[in-house]
Amino acid sequence: xxxxxxxxxxxxxxGKISEWNEELGAKFFEYYNSVFAEGKLSERxxxxxxxxxxxxxxxxxxIDAYTKDGLQRGITKEEMMEALHVxxxxxxxxxxxxxxxxxxxxxxxxx
Amino acid sequence: xxxxxxxKRNNTLANANRQxxxxxxxxFSNGELPTFKxxxxxxxxxxxxxxxxxxxQINLGYMCNQVCEHCxxxxxxxxxEIMTKETMLQCLEVIKTTKAHTLDLTGGAPEMNPNFRWFxxxxxxxxxxxxxxxSNLTIIRANKTYYDLPHFFxxxxxxxxxxxxxxxxxxxxxxxxxxxxxxxxxALQSLNDVGYGMPGSDLxxxxxxxxxxxxxxxxxxxxxxxxxxxxxxxxxxxxxxxxAITNLPISRFLDYLIASENYEDYMYALVEAYNxxxxxxxxxxxxxxxxxxxxxxxCDFNQMLSLPVNSPIKHISNYNESLINNxxxxxxxxxxxxxxxxxxxxxxxxx
Numbered sequence: 001x002x003x004x005x006x007x008x009x010x011x012x013x014x015g016k017i018s019e020w021n022e023e024l025g026a027k028f029f030e031y032y033n034s035v036f037a038e039g040k041l042s043e044r045x046x047x048x049x050x051x052x053x054x055x056x057x058x059x060x061x062x063i064d065a066y067t068k069d070g071l072q073r074g075i076t077k078e079e080m081m082e083a084l085h086v087x088x089x090x091x092x093x094x095x096x097x098x099x100x101x102x103x104x105x106x107x108x109x110x111x
Numbered sequence: 112x113x114x115x116x117x118x119k120r121n122n123t124l125a126n127a128n129r130q131x132x133x134x135x136x137x138x139f140s141n142g143e144l145p146t147f148k149x150x151x152x153x154x155x156x157x158x159x160x161x162x163x164x165x166x167x168q169i170n171l172g173y174m175c176n177q178v179c180e181h182c183x184x185x186x187x188x189x190x191x192e193i194m195t196k197e198t199m200l201q202c203l204e205v206i207k208t209t210k211a212h213t214l215d216l217t218g219g220a221p222e223m224n225p226n227f228r229w230f231x232x233x234x235x236x237x238x239x240x241x242x243x244x245x246s247n248l249t250i251i252r253a254n255k256t257y258y259d260l261p262h263f264f265x266x267x268x269x270x271x272x273x274x275x276x277x278x279x280x281x282x283x284x285x286x287x288x289x290x291x292x293x294x295x296x297x298a299l300q301s302l303n304d305v306g307y308g309m310p311g312s313d314l315x316x317x318x319x320x321x322x323x324x325x326x327x328x329x330x331x332x333x334x335x336x337x338x339x340x341x342x343x344x345x346x347x348x349x350x351x352x353x354x355a356i357t358n359l360p361i362s363r364f365l366d367y368l369i370a371s372e373n374y375e376d377y378m379y380a381l382v383e384a385y386n387x388x389x390x391x392x393x394x395x396x397x398x399x400x401x402x403x404x405x406x407x408x409x410c411d412f413n414q415m416l417s418l419p420v421n422s423p424i425k426h427i428s429n430y431n432e433s434l435i436n437n438x439x440x441x442x443x444x445x446x447x448x449x450x451x452x453x454x455x456x457x458x459x460x461x462x
Contacts (some may be wrong), residue, residue: 044333076277
């Protein structure tokens with residue numbers, strides 16, 4: 001048994017999840033591939049969204065995968081970092097906007 | 112960034128046999144990854160056979176004004192291997208009779224060969240349909256003796272194919288050296304000025320994109336759109352097509368992969384992206400590569416790995432096209448570079 005929770009080489013084995021449930025695994029990968037195909041949004045735009053979500057979800061596999069995917073698409077490191085701040089802004093905004101709930105509660109409880 | 116070739120630095124990877132050992136050992140000898148031979152055997156594509164010759168590619172020498180990080184030729188200013196006029200005369204005999212529709216001059220920087228212009232003038236008389244010169248662009252701005260190259264190319268209706276790894280200065284200079292981006296932009300503008308790359312122009316100007324690191328190229332047409340948009344908006348530059356070429360794990364790129372501990376992951380990525388449809392159209396099946404000293408190879412990569420053609424004809428001096436067609440292609444694990452994803456060749460994707 002490995003001594004750490006994450007092993008970079010496990011990313012290569014992602015496809016193996018289908019081995020224990022072929023039907024749902026196949027459906028997932030079909031869905032996944034359809035999502036990333038070019039539509040109203042370009043594959044490049046979708047790659048940047050995926051990179052940001054990878055960070056907000058803090059998934060190391062996804063960060064590896066979509067950093068590499070971005071480089072392959074010619075996305076620059078400056079563009080990647082700019083996109084990341086969108087995720088960071090939403091994460092911090094999501095924290096702070098709950099402050100309204102805190103303020104409401106304080107206002108209700110205090111005399 | 113190194114400013115001399117692996118050969119000059121006495122790096123062990125300057126030795127073709129050492130490169131072939133690395134490509135056959137480790138993950139390919141312990142069964143972790145299939146060899147290229149066993150992979151193409153799965154789809155009954157082994158042995159890989161040459162078809163009718165379409166492209167005659169001639170390497171005029173390994174000398175170059177640049178020392179690019181990824182160069183599979185290990186080219187640079189310190190390389191002295193240059194095609195002689197005698198070998199050029201032998202090539203011209205072949206150019207006059209070949210059934211190939213494309214003549215493709217490469218290097219190094221082919222323009223640095225002292226007999227380059229004479230050779231182009233003579234070769235253009237043969238009237239080959241598509242006459243390509245692979246120019247690194249910066250040579251056009253290297254010194255004033257080269258400034259008129261765009262006019263020279265135009266006079267002989269040369270199809271110019273140039274490397275341009277990215278539309279931003281940072282990524283370009285990191286791969287190709289400081290100042291390369293600005294000089295390349297000036298060179299592209301001077302080519303545009305004489306009509307190269309303009310919409311509808313017969314003066315063909317195509318760009319080659321190589322990834323600047325241990326990753327594969329993305330979709331060629333999507334990259335082409337991004338390149339066109341950026342180059343026209345930022346610099347008013349136009350070109351015709353973008354060829355996305357995968358970096359093959361040999362020479363300086365292999366050295367980089369090993370030093371940066373990316374070699375195994377890169378080979379995994381190539382094998383995972385293996386596409387049997389690309390095998391059917393891989394460039395060695397319609398190309399012959401001639402080295403600076405006149406020897407024949409299945410491709411420029413095999414030339415650098417010292418893997419000669421599997422044919423009784425080994426040298427341009429006793430060239431015989433009918434004996435070269437249908438030969439068995441010499442392969443090793445570097446061949447995965449040409450069969451990944453949409454495939455890769457000197458003319459871009461193949462599948």
